[in-house]
Amino acid sequence: MDSTNPRMSAEGLDEYAQRSEIHIQTEGSQKELRLVGDPLGGRELQQCSREITFTNDLKERRMSNRSLKLGIFGFGCVGSGLYETLQASKFKRAEVVRICILDPSKPRTAPRDLFTTVPEELLDNEDIDVIVELIDDAEAAYEIVTRALRSGKDVVSANKKLVAEHLEELIQIQRETGRSFLYEAACAASIPIIRNLEEYYDNDLVQKVEGILNGSTNYILSALQNGGDFDSVLNEAQEAGYAESDPTLDVDGWDAKFKLTLLIAHSFGLVVPPSSVPHHGIRYITPRLQRIARERNQRIKLIARCWKEDDRVRAYVLPSFVDSDEELFAVNDALNGVVVEGAFSERQYFRGKGAGSLPTGAAVLSDISALTYDYRYAYKKLNSDLEFENDFPVCVHLNGNQSGPLPIYAFEEVFGTFRSVKESYVEGRIGIRNLLELLETGLWSAALLSEQTLQSLEQDQSSILAVSH
Numbered sequence: 001m002d003s004t005n006p007r008m009s010a011e012g013l014d015e016y017a018q019r020s021e022i023h024i025q026t027e028g029s030q031k032e033l034r035l036v037g038d039p040l041g042g043r044e045l046q047q048c049s050r051e052i053t054f055t056n057d058l059k060e061r062r063m064s065n066r067s068l069k070l071g072i073f074g075f076g077c078v079g080s081g082l083y084e085t086l087q088a089s090k091f092k093r094a095e096v097v098r099i100c101i102l103d104p105s106k107p108r109t110a111p112r113d114l115f116t117t118v119p120e121e122l123l124d125n126e127d128i129d130v131i132v133e134l135i136d137d138a139e140a141a142y143e144i145v146t147r148a149l150r151s152g153k154d155v156v157s158a159n160k161k162l163v164a165e166h167l168e169e170l171i172q173i174q175r176e177t178g179r180s181f182l183y184e185a186a187c188a189a190s191i192p193i194i195r196n197l198e199e200y201y202d203n204d205l206v207q208k209v210e211g212i213l214n215g216s217t218n219y220i221l222s223a224l225q226n227g228g229d230f231d232s233v234l235n236e237a238q239e240a241g242y243a244e245s246d247p248t249l250d251v252d253g254w255d256a257k258f259k260l261t262l263l264i265a266h267s268f269g270l271v272v273p274p275s276s277v278p279h280h281g282i283r284y285i286t287p288r289l290q291r292i293a294r295e296r297n298q299r300i301k302l303i304a305r306c307w308k309e310d311d312r313v314r315a316y317v318l319p320s321f322v323d324s325d326e327e328l329f330a331v332n333d334a335l336n337g338v339v340v341e342g343a344f345s346e347r348q349y350f351r352g353k354g355a356g357s358l359p360t361g362a363a364v365l366s367d368i369s370a371l372t373y374d375y376r377y378a379y380k381k382l383n384s385d386l387e388f389e390n391d392f393p394v395c396v397h398l399n400g401n402q403s404g405p406l407p408i409y410a411f412e413e414v415f416g417t418f419r420s421v422k423e424s425y426v427e428g429r430i431g432i433r434n435l436l437e438l439l440e441t442g443l444w445s446a447a448l449l450s451e452q453t454l455q456s457l458e459q460d461q462s463s464i465l466a467v468s469h
């Protein structure tokens, strides 16, 4: 094809693609076509109605890369961290044009003339080609992100609630507009898990992803390990800045569940509403449960897990006993950890800061940097034949200080029971919905049994009781 002749018909493009053995990726509603893997170096093409026009030599652009003009929403913990990482890093292809905040009187660590309280100064600014959304209000964030994408800007966000609750729509808008929406910082902050699932684990069949995805709850559970009651440890965590003044999203497991929803989408190609993922937080982890963990040389962690069984995907966020030989046992305090199990790569483990100004800012910066080479999630695993299942059995230790009967009726199989004046418990297999109903009464606390406990139960089957219903 003659590259000096910039115009060609859609049919001509097809013919050229076939001849050159290249793949044409359609972006948006037929507005943009891109040549992928062009053996001659590639050229980016744009389609204006029925005609295709060369706009840029991609080879040239690859060498120079795109420079970005940023409009940032939010300059709190993450926004100011991003600004600091931008100043400190050698990455100079992004310029901050404007920053939108709520309160103009707060002291800031960036030049005052960058700040505004008027969102339109960013959203309607044609100089700005990337909106970085780092605010703490998911509803306002939804408006900002969708408006920015629809007006032709690329968007980076750290907001897991926004992404988890609107992922299907956000994927659709990306397809319609051809713009890129990246959110690495929204899941386990500095741990690069989304892009790895999307790219590295593209060909390896992911079997399971599990992790500690919430630093606040991990900090609280680490402190509870050494004794102490939940309320005083929560107070300490709030004073140390590890927990929000309203800790509900963290301690009740919502935050981890939003992040798990993203892992499910990028591991298995299923976009599920967060409401369909079973979860329970750590508010009722009692000293009795911690004592049992210590006696078994285990630790209680809030584990977010999704895995594949045949053609089904299951997931939950639940407190769990973790054996000392497991990777997540050593993830303490405010750290996060993620283990990915692939069919061929087997177990791989990431550990790092799941929150904090600079670690989260660094993850946002990595997304911004990826935009310089027009990176976007391809969501290649979507439309799989897998089905999401949200009621299935789990093996659990259910513990309470009840003098009444143990809720054996709710179990499918009982491994053991215990009763004393102060404490009673039952260990066994129970449907996750039944378990959540029992926990909602506030009379019981629970943690999933560890692998080692299950193995030892398997070796000694004498105490197992099948429950007839």
Ligand SMILES: NC(=O)c1ccc[n+]([C@@H]2O[C@H](COP(=O)([O-])OP(=O)(O)OC[C@H]3O[C@@H](n4cnc5c(N)ncnc54)[C@H](OP(=O)(O)O)[C@@H]3O)[C@@H](O)[C@H]2O)c1
Residues within 6 Å of the ligand: 073, 074, 075, 076, 077, 078, 079, 100, 101, 102, 103, 104, 106, 134, 135, 136, 137, 140, 158, 159, 160, 185, 186, 189, 354, 355, 356, 357, 360
């Ligand atoms: N903190 C972390 O370690 C962490 C880690 C991973 C992900 N995230 C996510 O990152 C996002 C930001 O968290 P953060 O901790 O940085 O929050 P933050 O410290 O509370 O800061 C929020 C910022 O957003 C601004 N803001 C709020 N509503 C706004 C609106 N409607 N328009 C413009 N600005 C608005 C606030 O303005 P003022 O300064 O004027 O009040 C403030 O600068 C959240 O989605 C959070 O879940 C945080």
